Amino acid sequence: MNTTLIEDLECRGLIAQATDINAIKALLCTPQVVYCGFDPTAGSLHIGHLVPLILLKRFQDAGHRIIVLLGGATGLIGDPSFKAIERSLNSTTTVSNWVNELATQILDLMLPKLREPLTLVNNADWLNEVNVITFFRDVGKHFSINNMLNRESVRQRLQRPDQGISFTEFSYSLLQSYDFAELNRRFGCCLQVGGNDQWGNILGGIDFTRRRNGSDVFGLTLPIITKSDGTKFGKSETGTVWLDAGKTSPYAFYQFWLNTPDADVYRFLHYYTFISCDEIARLQAHDKSSQSKPQAQHVLAEELTRFVHGEAGLASAQRISKALFHGEVNELQLNEIMQLQLDGLPxxxxxxxxxxxxxxxxxxxxxxxxxxxxxxxxxxxxxxxxxxxxxxxxxxxxxxxxxxxxxxxxxxxxxxx
Missing domain, CATH: 3.10.290.10 (RNA-binding S4 domain)
Known part of the structure; x- marks a missing residue:
């Protein structure tokens, strides 16, 4: 159970940093509780959120219990990590609505694919109950300003005198650290996973959990996904690629993956699909030796569209694609014509x-x-x-x-x- 999972993640290039990879391997010899957090910044997740969600399924498939944390409280603050400017603060009502929408989306997306239900929590349930004086006395005293200032995500902001960083955003790390300790206390959670931009926050949570609960916990981060040319990944010509079919239709979602450059497609197959590393290597070898068009983009588009939008969504996306590019327009259903309008077709x-x-x-x-x-x-x-x-x-x-x-x-x- 233990080495197979970690070795698979390493083969896929899914481990950017880990606090102690050998200790994590030993820990995962027995069933553990793993969590990943998502702050509500919109009413839908986008394709950047898919990799950690899929990672949680990989952990559950290996026999572990998974927790999804929604930041109903931290979403009111905003994570400053590697952001060039201060985030705009959203209203309590807006954030609460986004939390509800994300909760529904995550459950609808993940539950049919899981052997057991995931645990969904909202950090507003405990952070909203914390008294500010108690927080500063019992939490703040465990954090060194020197260490926090030395974090790359904070240092970058401090080097921008036109922006700087407010105390509000500076305190974010303490709140996320409190989450880890609380999940450890309530559920026995011992491993936090997240994007590599969360490394500093995860380290803070590990240290605080050890001080507060006397528990050894660990962290593992995923690489920040970029294109082969180093540019940001996750946007199409029409903007962000959302998981909500009302924001990005199944057809547009399918076409986005179908247009993945050759230089990126095999890496994305490792990140986003459950196809084994050996199968991906065989597919890459086949595409390299074949005189016909590569198959990898079609496999990636089919796997991900099926995962997010189901068999019906995939069939619809393929039918629209066939109608547009092979002249079979009479096969289009009325709702698929509506999809084309949604996608910005003139x-x-x-x-x-x-x-x-x-x-x-x-x-x-x-x-x-x-x-x-x-x-x-x-x-x-x-x-x-x-x-x-x-x-x-x-x-x-x-x-x-x-x-x-x-x-x-x-x-x-x-x-x-």
């Missing part, structure tokens, strides 16, 4: 059914002459069928209202009557 209201006028109104051509030339060249398709020079009308609409107009391979406009 939508134009048109007057009349004349094809040439529609091409101009859609913006795919700048003039009627240019529209006729495009049609003559076979560059215009209506609802997946190439328009002919003899065609005067758009033809029958989809669901009595829509026409999907296409120029070339990648330019689409949805026309609505």
């Amino acid at each position: 939508t134009k209201q048109i007057a009349g059914l004349n094809l040439v006028d529609a091409v101009v109104q859609s913006g795919l051509a700048i003039s009627k002459r240019a529209a006729r030339e495009l049609i003559a060249e076979g560059a215009i398709s209506v609802n997946g069928k190439r328009a002919s020079t003899a065609q005067c009308q758009l033809g029958l609409p989809l669901y009595e209202k829509y026409w999907l107009l296409q120029r070339g391979r990648k330019q689409f406009v949805l026309l609505a009557a």
Whole structure:
């Protein structure tokens, strides 16, 4: 149980730092309690949160109990770790609503995939009960200002005299440390996992838990996920890639992973999927030797879309992709046309059914002459069928209202009557 899990994490490149890897291996010989925290900064998680959630499932699959902590209290403060500027403070109502939304999302996402239910907690349940004087006396006295100032995440802010760091944000580490000690006291939690930007906070929690509870606890961090060129990962052309289908549709989610660069795709397969390291190596070898298109992007897109949106979401995403890029537009369901609108596909209201006028109104051509030339060249398709020079009308609409107009391979406009 112990070495198999840690060795798999090491093989996948999922361990950035650990307080004592050998001690953690020995600890995991028997079932343990592991936790990861998520502060509410929006009403949905995004793909950056998927890796720690999947990591928790890896721990449960290895026989351990998992806890998800939502920061109903710490979310009111905001973690300053490696942030260039001070966070804006959100209202209590806003944070509380976000906590409820994230709780529902996490449970809906994770429970069908777990052998046993996870434990979901909100740190507002205990931090809201702490008296400020008691907190400073019983918690603050265990923290050295010197050590806190030496943390890289704090030092970076202090080196920006135009920004600095407020006492509010400076105190965040104490609150997260208190969480670890409280989870250790309540549930016997002995291991905290999180992103590598949480290393300083995790070390603070380990030290405080030892001082307060007399317990030896440990920490393990995941690498911060970046693209191969070093740029931040997790955004598409239209913005953040959310796990909420109402913010990022299953189709847009699927396409995001399908467009993963070759330089990143095998690393992401290690991070985001349960495919074994050996299988990923075989897939990489196959793609390298094959004359056809690589399979890795399709595997990654299918695995993750299925994990987040289920079989129905995956089937819908693939159907839309096939409709757009293989001309099978008549296979689209009405809700999938709505997905395309959600994803920002240009939508134009048109007057009349004349094809040439529609091409101009859609913006795919700048003039009627240019529209006729495009049609003559076979560059215009209506609802997946190439328009002919003899065609005067758009033809029958989809669901009595829509026409999907296409120029070339990648330019689409949805026309609505």
